[in-house]
Amino acid sequence: MVFRYYDGRPLRQLRDEVDQLVTGFLAPMAESYLPPGLRCQPAVDVWEQDEAVMVELEVPGIKSDQIDISVAGNELSIKVNQPDMAREGAAYHRRERPVGTFSRLLRLPTEVAADRVGAELRDGVLTITLPKSERAKVRKITVAGS
Amino acid sequence: MDQPDTMAKATAKESASAERTRSGCCYRPNVDIVREGDDLLVLADVPGAKGDAIDVKFENGALEIHAPVAPRQDDACVYLMKEYGVGDYYRSFRISEEIDAEKISADYADGVLTLRLPKAEAAKPRKIGVNVR
Numbered sequence: 001m002v003f004r005y006y007d008g009r010p011l012r013q014l015r016d017e018v019d020q021l022v023t024g025f026l027a028p029m030a031e032s033y034l035p036p037g038l039r040c041q042p043a044v045d046v047w048e049q050d051e052a053v054m055v056e057l058e059v060p061g062i063k064s065d066q067i068d069i070s071v072a073g074n075e076l077s078i079k080v081n082q083p084d085m086a087r088e089g090a091a092y093h094r095r096e097r098p099v100g101t102f103s104r105l106l107r108l109p110t111e112v113a114a115d116r117v118g119a120e121l122r123d124g125v126l127t128i129t130l131p132k133s134e135r136a137k138v139r140k141i142t143v144a145g146s
Numbered sequence: 147m148d149q150p151d152t153m154a155k156a157t158a159k160e161s162a163s164a165e166r167t168r169s170g171c172c173y174r175p176n177v178d179i180v181r182e183g184d185d186l187l188v189l190a191d192v193p194g195a196k197g198d199a200i201d202v203k204f205e206n207g208a209l210e211i212h213a214p215v216a217p218r219q220d221d222a223c224v225y226l227m228k229e230y231g232v233g234d235y236y237r238s239f240r241i242s243e244e245i246d247a248e249k250i251s252a253d254y255a256d257g258v259l260t261l262r263l264p265k266a267e268a269a270k271p272r273k274i275g276v277n278v279r
Contacts, residue, residue, distance in 0.1 A: 124257015
């Protein structure tokens with residue numbers, strides 16, 4: 001894992017490197033040994049549009065009131081609470097669907113307008129739209145020719 | 147944007163069985179199989195699938211679930227993080243007990259497919275009363 005940036009803050013740099021090491025190398029290893037219920041970070045897709053940053057995650061079986069989304073600065077926090085729906089007197093032959101609380105903290109690539117963040121849940125797919133703040137929007141500059 | 151993949155989607159890809167006409171890999175949905183009274187419940191996570199496109203087949207004790215999922219973003223989309231793939235779900239099971247195929251029901255809500263497979267009447271245990279004279 002190679003870091004190319006250095007922002008003059010050695011502790012932050014160190015923290016980020018350790019984060020990278022833990023999540024990038026150790027977590028996937030631990031992952032394969034854990035039963036589904038103990039895997040606590042949902043996978044996300046993130047992409048950028050001209051006007052917004054989009055975050056998508058798959059949350060089958062989750063109702064909208066079991067999702068908690070918050071934005072602070074350039075960090076997006078997603079919490080999903082999947083209650084254990086195990087039925088009384090029912091015997092499980094196979095249990096792969098995760099239960100429990102899952103959370104994810106993402107550092108966003110740009111500043112976003114926290115007051116205009118929107119989220120939509122459809123067929124178990126959660127899509128979060130984070131509109132970029134005015135300052136972060138891409139501006140096209142026309143080059144004047146003579 | 148610095149946390150790589152941590153919770154993998156059911157990435158184990160299951161190769162399609164011979165009967166399938168479409169080529170390519172499928173994702174294997176996570177399932178719970180629960181016995182509830184005389185019924186067998188199969189819950190499958192198929193997020194992103196449209197309910198009316200899901201295909202469930204039960205034949206000769208083999209249960210097959212196929213849920214097509216269309217790509218949600220166009221090919222040109224450049225991802226900052228891509229931790230799971232999007233594609234069709236497919237999984238098949240062999241059910242060893244007698245199922246009343248006529249009475250199998252399927253519900254779909256919030257990306258979860260719920261199948262209820264009732265036990266065949268013929269296979270239900272019967273208590274035989276003994277007449278005492």
